[in-house]
Amino acid sequence: MTSGQRLRQIANLVNASTLLGWLLAKASRTTITRGPRGLVIASGYRWRLPNAGAFTVGNVVIFRARPEHALGNPVLLGHEEKHSSHYAWCLGVPFPVLYFIAAAWSKLRTGNPASGNFFERHAGLEAGGYIDVTLRKPAPDGAGGREA
Known part of the structure; x- marks a missing residue:
């Protein structure tokens, strides 16, 4: 682990968000395994x-997926790892509140809870399986322009 990953791990232990995630994983009877970069992987969430296919606490x-599928998707795991950092930056429990405010704001602005959500954009929309609805498709030829 890098020093930043170790610091994130310690911060999330101190702010009790990792304990909350572990308790949720146990209560939902997931299979818990050690993951890369200080993460804990809980799979088989039902x-x-x-x-969501995956979420982080x-x-x-x-993950809803089985352990081999969860660890076999490094792009999604990297996306979720960034949410783990969000917990550390937001001092734990405030993160879900801030996340839901950002999701509501995104839904109001874009009609989608992820596209305008700061946390999802920072973690990588595509990596998380989201479509960026804020990207506009080019207008068909002749649309929106001046007539000649």
Whole structure:
């Protein structure tokens, strides 16, 4: 682990978000394994909410997929690792509140909870499986321009 990854791990232990993630993983009967870069991988999540293929609480990355699929998707794991850093930056428990405010603001502005969400954009929309609805498609030839 790098010193930054170790610092994130310690911060998320101190702010209790990793403990909260671990308790959620245990309560939902996931398979818990040690992951790369100080992360804990919880796989086989079956509860209805949140409706996501993966989500992070502290340094615990919770996947619906089986362990081999969870660890076999380094792009999504990297996206979730950035959310782990968000927990450290936001001092733990405030992060979900700030995340949901950002998601609501994004939904109001773009009609999508991820496209305008600072945290999802920072973690990488495409890496998280999101489509950036803020990108405008080019207008068809002759549309929007002046008539000759």
